[in-house]
Amino acid sequence: MVRLGTGELYPKLYPSKMMKDVFVKLSQTVTSLNYLEPLGLLELREILSEKLKNKGIQCKPSNILITSGSLQALQLISVSILKQGLTIYTEAPSYIKSLQVFQSVGMQLLGINMDHEGIQYWKIAKERKNIEDAILYTIPTFHNPTGIVMSADRRRELFKFCIDNRIPVIEDDAYGDIWLENEPPKPLKSMDEHGMIIYLGTISKVLAPGLRIGWLVGSESIVNRLGDVKMQTDYGASSVSQWILKEVLCNTNYDQYLKETKIALKNRRDLMISALDKYFKELAVWETPKGGFYIWLVLKREISMEKLFQAAIKEGILLNIGSSYDFNKNNALRLSYSYIDEKDIIDNIKKLSILVRNLTKNSLFEVK
Incomplete structure (x- = not known):
């Protein structure tokens, strides 16, 4: 998973x-x-x-x-x-x-x-x-x-x-x-x-x-x-x-460790942003984070986030649905570039985009 x-x-x-x-x-x-x-x-x-x-x-x-x-x-x-x-x-x-x-x-x-x-x-x-x-x-x-x-x-x-x-x-x-x-x-x-x-x-x-x-x-x-x-x-x-x-x-190596970790995270972030640019431009909006772990992905059309979650599970992807963090229902996902294996980022963003497209076909409502 x-x-x-x-x-x-x-x-x-x-x-x-x-x-x-x-x-x-x-x-x-x-x-x-x-x-x-x-x-x-x-x-x-x-x-x-x-x-x-x-x-x-x-x-x-x-x-x-x-x-x-x-x-x-x-x-x-x-x-x-x-x-x-x-x-x-x-x-x-x-x-x-x-x-x-x-x-x-x-x-x-x-x-x-x-x-x-x-x-x-x-x-x-x-x-x-x-x-x-x-x-x-x-x-x-x-x-x-x-x-x-x-x-x-x-x-x-x-x-x-x-x-x-x-x-x-x-x-x-x-x-x-x-x-x-x-x-x-x-x-x-x-x-x-x-x-x-x-x-x-x-x-x-x-x-x-x-x-x-x-x-x-x-x-x-x-x-x-x-x-x-x-x-x-x-x-x-x-x-x-x-x-x-x-x-x-x-430890004298701690600052160097922190520096190297931030470089690794930046590379992962850039890779995920590149994948989003390629597969999600028509589907969602997002900002490029300047630090931390997360990209807040807001879908342009309202879909069933429960259906998306279940469909992603079947594809071997575990999602963090945005409504879990909010006081009201929303149409967002919390994506993290910190934990996923770097080699898995592009393929799984592509898989996710296909799932969103399939659900979007049945959606009539655009999120403002």
Whole structure:
């Protein structure tokens, strides 16, 4: 089965030699795998604190909580510091797993449309007339699933709007390091001097989701409270994984690995865009992403996405249907160039185009 929407790196991009060096060093230096302190391995938080300065985020190790992936950070936030029934504004569409986390604890979700610069924040004001308690969850950099990068101007405007309207922000930066052309604007958190933004990061997208390590940056009071809840939940993220990540980030080959990975992803993206240009020009519209993993493919004519999904399964293709990420039915697909074998890209985009054409013949409606 070819997974045409999976949000992981292709397994052969795994840096075997670098990781072997890391494991050898750990076997010689780590003398204990006991429980770590509530906020996570201090040495790892110190390294992250330094690396975050490159993004314009000024924080101490005491402002960082190590989590078992960034999804756990959302879970901790949802169950311990957000009121049940709170309204959460988010981009429409948005990351499905995040939406499910919020919904599972009784939050009210409200999708706000996007344009090519990011979330249209001014539409929040129209929705907010009868809403007192609300926060914003946003993926401003290489948005999942659309790939949109919020412009620097939009970030400044959004930040000011949230300050003026007292709307706290959860900023998810899972893809921020995976820029394929130009470095994106600094995170929203880089403007935050008052602790109104909780910033989330992860190693899952740039290296290994199996490590299950993410991090949360916030005020010390929030970080300590979430750290206490995490200790009651699982007694801390894996000490093995934290030591591994600490050594990875210290390894002299890590930056080169990241550079090579981005080159490989750019080649894959270009190959998929070329295939779309060849087979989908009459069928769909899309933008070329500047980073991340995804191409948001919007079909020009309305078809049964369920029929497309089932037809693709019969052809050995697993699709990520766009409606899974949205608040309403849509006519889109999240395509990923990160996981599929490079040699399979062109043939499977061609197969997909044939399936769409066959379903389009029976469609009378064009999507505006």
